[in-house]
Amino acid sequence: MTIDKNEANRSLIDKINKLEEENDEEFSHAQKILLTTDGSVTAILDVLFGKISLTTIEQHFDVADKEHAELLNINEGEEINFREVIMHRNGKPLIYAISHIPLGRCSKDICADLVRADIPIGRILKNYSIESRREIKNIWIEKPNALLKEIFKTDEDMLARDYVIINNDEILMWIKEVFPISHFR
């Protein structure tokens, strides 16, 4: 039992170590933290770079297919908000993010702020004093698609992770974040 109760972050440690070994990379402190933190990424970027801005590339409502229903632990056919954004500082892109939010779990105020398209989720949660916890699911390296190449003006490898924000024991949001491997070094 002694061992178990102190192993809460074992899977995070293992994921980062494995990723570094498999790719012969050594991540910076800031990169490791951004890939594993259960705190607000917006707050970290705000403090490191000055208040960042958010530009929404795409935002729409859609019904969940099988894959999205599984990600969010909802039924197929339930409505979700889909948002694709860039967090940037004075036009310099920092992190690209996709979020899926089941509308049925989202208060009217929060839904309205999501649709407004310029407020990062970290700030929305803070503005409404939402109590939550974040579960990091996967951390990996991927090749950029055409959109990521265009946003970041590079074809280098991307660091990525996905995680869920849990509120009232239910998944309130699924989020994927991506940034070029040379960022935050």
Place this chain on the structure above:
Amino acid sequence: MTIDKNEANRSLIDKINKLEEENDEEFSHAQKILLTTDGSVTAILDVLFGKISLTTIEQHFDVADKEHAELLNINEGEEINFREVIMHRNGKPLIYAISHIPLGRCSKDICADLVRADIPIGRILKNYSIESRREIKNIWIEKPNALLKEIFKTDEDMLARDYVIINNDEILMWIKEVFPISHFR
């Protein structure tokens, strides 16, 4: 309104900038993050240094005086758990922390783990899937007292912050964290 909804982290940004200016210091990314994050500090240390350990210097129950009652928003005379710890990696001290926890807001399981003296609070919250939010109160530089000098084997300035962890709209914990200004550079 547009401005307000995006100003959630303004006070954090201002606090760090002011501290840097007043002390003619430039903090590292890791230092800034450790001083401002609303996520688990244990998780950050675990990922940066490998699984860290906790040594409890002092742990006891006491009734709240006026000052502690105000910190925790409880009545004077209510019982609190007082804990003073060092988070270290293989004996190298990383961060010193003090926590005050009102026993009336703490489940039996969590209280038992606090008393066990070797489990960091970040891991306790994670083990019990506690949904919460953290409010950073102050960030400052202080001179080390005799205990801090002995722990860190230095008399250099210390970076410090205090914050509360809120659960069910009540303060579950007040925490102060301290580390030497040359750490995490």
